[in-house]
Amino acid sequence: QAAEQGVVEAQARLAHVLSKEYNSLEEAEKWAKIAGGKGNQAALFTLGSVYIARGETEQGKEILRDLSNKGMKEAAAVLALYSPEEGSSEEFVKLNKDKNEGEKLVAIGKAVYYEERGNQEEARKWMIQAAELGDVRTQSFLGQKYGREGNYKEAKKWLKKAAPEDKTAQVLLDA
Numbered sequence: 245q246a247a248e249q250g251v252v253e254a255q256a257r258l259a260h261v262l263s264k265e266y267n268s269l270e271e272a273e274k275w276a277k278i279a280g281g282k283g284n285q286a287a288l289f290t291l292g293s294v295y296i297a298r299g300e301t302e303q304g305k306e307i308l309r310d311l312s313n314k315g316m317k318e319a320a321a322v323l324a325l326y327s328p329e330e331g332s333s334e335e336f337v338k339l340n341k342d343k344n345e346g347e348k349l350v351a352i353g354k355a356v357y358y359e360e361r362g363n364q365e366e367a368r369k370w371m372i373q374a375a376e377l378g379d380v381r382t383q384s385f386l387g388q389k390y391g392r393e394g395n396y397k398e399a400k401k402w403l404k405k406a407a408p409e410d411k412t413a414q415v416l417l418d419a
Contacts, residue, residue, distance in 0.1 A: 247275060254285075255279035256287035259294075264359060269294050285316055292319070297360040319343070321353030348377040355382075375402060384410040391416070 256279040263272035273294050278289030288307055295304030311319035330373035355370035374382040387403035390396070406413035 252279050252282050252284050252287075255282075256284045256290065257286055260291045263294050263297070263300055265389075269298055284313055285314070286327060289316065289319055289322075293322070293356055293360060318351045320353050321349035322356050323353075344377055348374050348379050352379060352382060375405070380406050380409045385411045387413055387416065 245258075247258040252365055255275050259272045259275035259279060262268040262275065272290060276287045276291035278293060280291050288311055292304040292307030292311070295301070295307065297304075301352075305323060308319040308323045351370045351374035355367045355374060357367075358364075358370060359367035371382055371386055375386050383402045383406035387399045387406060389399075390402065391399035400417070403413040403417050407417055
């Protein structure tokens, strides 16, 4: 596998899939630390989420706070959900220059929040909202998720939306 061969993006993606699709937090942590140690922000985001899911909230918030300070808006959105003292999600939307972008990021944050608590129905609702607001990564993720579930009509719908900007979606549509 590419992750085992040291491909950082594959390691980060594997960490994400292990944490979200398989709820394998220990394995997810292992791969997130490897890729995060190489500076991959997506892996660090997953690592922060893993810590929060395990109840190590302060450690998770510390990672998310650092990512937020470095400009990762997704981390700021999730942080707003876990840290009311650092601002509510509504304040986050107001502070964001682009209202659509703020709403999209809050939807992503809520999707992560509910998914980590095992509420897949509510998480999917927020993922769909983020995808409908134009978040390419969420569109691609939903396409792949629907494909794994055998709902190829929905998979194709989301992959087509993501394909112009997402190489994974392009490859999956061409397969």
